Amino acid sequence: MQLLDIRNLTIELKTSDSIIRVVDGVNFSLKEGEVHALIGESGSGKSLIAKALVGALNKRWEVRADRMHWRGVDLMRLSDEKRRKLVSQDLAMIYQEPSRCLDPTAKISDQIEESIPETDQSGNIFQRRRAKKKRVRALLHKVGIKEHSKVLSSYPHELSEGVCQKVMIAMAIARSPRLLIADEPTTALESTTRAQVFRLLKSLNQLKNMSILMISHELEELTDWTHGMHVLYCGQMVEAGPTEQVFAHPRHPYTKALLQSLPDYDMALGHKQPLYALKGTIPTLQHLPIGCRLGPRCPNAQKACVVTPKLEKEHGHSYACHFPLHKQEKEHTLEQELQEHKQEQS
Amino acid sequence: MQPLLKVQALNKMINVRAGLLSHKKVSLLKDISFCIGQGETLAVIGETGAGKSTLAKVLAGADEVSSGQIILESELIKDGPKHLGDSSAIRLIFQDPTTSLNPALTIEETLDDCLRFNTKLSAAERLEKIKQTLSKVGLLVEHRHYYPHMFSGGQLQRVALARALILDPKVLVLDEALSSLDPSVRAQTVNLLLELQRESGLSYVLITHHLSLVKHMSDQVMVLDHGEVVEYGNTREIFTNPQSKTCQRLLTC
Numbered sequence: 001m002q003l004l005d006i007r008n009l010t011i012e013l014k015t016s017d018s019i020i021r022v023v024d025g026v027n028f029s030l031k032e033g034e035v036h037a038l039i040g041e042s043g044s045g046k047s048l049i050a051k052a053l054v055g056a057l058n059k060r061w062e063v064r065a066d067r068m069h070w071r072g073v074d075l076m077r078l079s080d081e082k083r084r085k086l087v088s089q090d091l092a093m094i095y096q097e098p099s100r101c102l103d104p105t106a107k108i109s110d111q112i113e114e115s116i117p118e119t120d121q122s123g124n125i126f127q128r129r130r131a132k133k134k135r136v137r138a139l140l141h142k143v144g145i146k147e148h149s150k151v152l153s154s155y156p157h158e159l160s161e162g163v164c165q166k167v168m169i170a171m172a173i174a175r176s177p178r179l180l181i182a183d184e185p186t187t188a189l190e191s192t193t194r195a196q197v198f199r200l201l202k203s204l205n206q207l208k209n210m211s212i213l214m215i216s217h218e219l220e221e222l223t224d225w226t227h228g229m230h231v232l233y234c235g236q237m238v239e240a241g242p243t244e245q246v247f248a249h250p251r252h253p254y255t256k257a258l259l260q261s262l263p264d265y266d267m268a269l270g271h272k273q274p275l276y277a278l279k280g281t282i283p284t285l286q287h288l289p290i291g292c293r294l295g296p297r298c299p300n301a302q303k304a305c306v307v308t309p310k311l312e313k314e315h316g317h318s319y320a321c322h323f324p325l326h327k328q329e330k331e332h333t334l335e336q337e338l339q340e341h342k343q344e345q346s
Numbered sequence: 347m348q349p350l351l352k353v354q355a356l357n358k359m360i361n362v363r364a365g366l367l368s369h370k371k372v373s374l375l376k377d378i379s380f381c382i383g384q385g386e387t388l389a390v391i392g393e394t395g396a397g398k399s400t401l402a403k404v405l406a407g408a409d410e411v412s413s414g415q416i417i418l419e420s421e422l423i424k425d426g427p428k429h430l431g432d433s434s435a436i437r438l439i440f441q442d443p444t445t446s447l448n449p450a451l452t453i454e455e456t457l458d459d460c461l462r463f464n465t466k467l468s469a470a471e472r473l474e475k476i477k478q479t480l481s482k483v484g485l486l487v488e489h490r491h492y493y494p495h496m497f498s499g500g501q502l503q504r505v506a507l508a509r510a511l512i513l514d515p516k517v518l519v520l521d522e523a524l525s526s527l528d529p530s531v532r533a534q535t536v537n538l539l540l541e542l543q544r545e546s547g548l549s550y551v552l553i554t555h556h557l558s559l560v561k562h563m564s565d566q567v568m569v570l571d572h573g574e575v576v577e578y579g580n581t582r583e584i585f586t587n588p589q590s591k592t593c594q595r596l597l598t599c
Contacts, residue, residue: 041528041529041530041531042499042528160394161394162394187526190393190394190555191393191555191557191596192393192595192596193394217528217529218529219529220558257530258529258530260533261529261530261532261533262529262558263558263559263561263562264558264561271562272540272543272562272563273540274536274537274540274541275533275536275537275562276533277530277533277534277537278530281498281499281500281501281531282498282528282531284498
């Protein structure tokens with residue numbers, strides 16, 4: 001069943017002299033039980049999309065979408081109150097930098113207790129309190145924290161970043177949401193804790209059939225367990241599709257550049273050889289280029305690139321480029337064949 | 347061949363309060379020795395709290411040790427708590443370039459400060475040096491009038507690199523300098539570092555948890571655990587055949 005279906009999501013920021021279109025016409029859909037990755041560099045608007053989804057953006061941002069369906073209900077048309085209710089029931093989000101997002105003035109036990117829904121409790125006040133305490137401990141055990149009493153009685157600054165992240169996950173899964181949005185959950189963590197967090201998310205997906213939307217800029221960790229991949233550049237969706245397909249046959253030059261910037265991607269790359277990198281840097285929001293926003297940095301940009309390319313779709317793999325890589329290769333081989341043919345004739 | 351940088355038996359202890367009046371000694375670094383040749387890269391990996399950043403600070407002269415020597419080109423620059431050399435030969439680049447540069451100074455002023463405090467160059471020579479260094483790291487000469495907030499993350503990392511390179515160091519310590527960058531910017535920075543190494547024979551001490559980068563860039567790897575060297579050797583050997591448990595755990599995930 002289609003869990004989430006977003007068409008033409010546009011997020012704009014009004015400044016004193018102009019309107020900046022930060023996210024430009026993003027399409028996005030997610031089925032139940034799938035893990036999707038939203039990949040892009042800083043400033044590409046990935047966190048904004050997540051925040052627009054849960055409705056955490058303030059009034060300065062204008063969010064528009066042709067449709068933003070959550071299990072058949074259009075979130076855009078709901079009143080704020082109804083939307084908040086629906087979102088709090090079904091969606092949960094893990095934010096970046098866990099130690100900063102937790103309340104520094106409250107103990108971990110109080111913070112987790114707050115996130116447990118009141119509705120599924122019965123009995124008198126003492127029974128309820130005991131049930132709540134038990135639930136908190138169970139949640140901590142579920143995310144792999146063994147020494148619960150020590151963690152529960154401490155403040156966020158006393159815990160390491162990895163433990164804070166696990167506490168955040170515990171709070172997020174307290175309501176057993178259908179969709180978990182993880183906004184760069186592992187950037188602050190070192191490799192062993194990162195592997196633990198990924199294992200935890202993976203098991204949540206498999207055991208509870210929880211859908212996960214991973215937001216990250218680290219490609220290598222996501223490729224082996226996500227079902228779908230969406231690549232963003234400067235607020236434009238440049239490529240989307242099943243992970244293996246995107247990974248094996250990137251159609252967009254940006255995706256290819258991202259993949260090739262991984263030292264492990266190209267096995268033929270020698271030790272200490274230069275990596276493939278696009279020239280220049282990500283443009284700032286005030287100076288976004290028109291048309292395809294990769295244009296000025298793209299190795300095969302041409303005149304047509306000043307017009308925003310439409311998203312083309314084939315076999316579930318969509319890309320927005322006037323000159324996709326596979327077509328160029330085809331042309332290339334055609335040209336070669338032609339030349340060979342000519343040579344044979346002469 | 348004489349190694350460029352030789353570190354012998356570094357020890358660092360700190361006093362931690364154990365009771366009302368008593369103190370407990372905790373050692374952050376235990377008997378760390380290694381050597382780096384010219385144009386080589388040593389990668390230091392380990393979990394948090396393994397002492398990686400402490401080692402980086404000690405190398406750059408920003409932190410004290412209890413005992414041990416650091417020898418650079420057969421010249422003793424650190425003998426126990428005494429710091430004998432200046433800080434111009436081993437330079438440190440920090441994790442986050444946005445917070446490690448002074449926002450109130452232009453790039454020229456930042457770079458000029460390094461030169462004023464460490465060299466005896468005249469004003470004209472300093473300006474020439476600043477221009478040279480900026481173009482070396484791939485920035486424009488005009489960028490020297492800019493303030494840090496006017497740069498993007500990748501450019502700021504280049505500025506940080508320029509600040510490190512302006513004193514013509516022999517060894518550069520990169521303390522997680524590549525982890526916070528975006529992939530394409532990181533690839534650019536890696537290329538720049540490798541190019542500088544090839545041209546001027548710089549040596550790097552690379553502290554990171556990015557294993558693919560370690561594999562790509564380093565000649566030797568040192569694995570730290572709770573301040574101790576668990577494994578030290580050739581990159582390829584350690585990646586194909588890790589001996590210790592810590593190392594195996596680090597490499598498998």
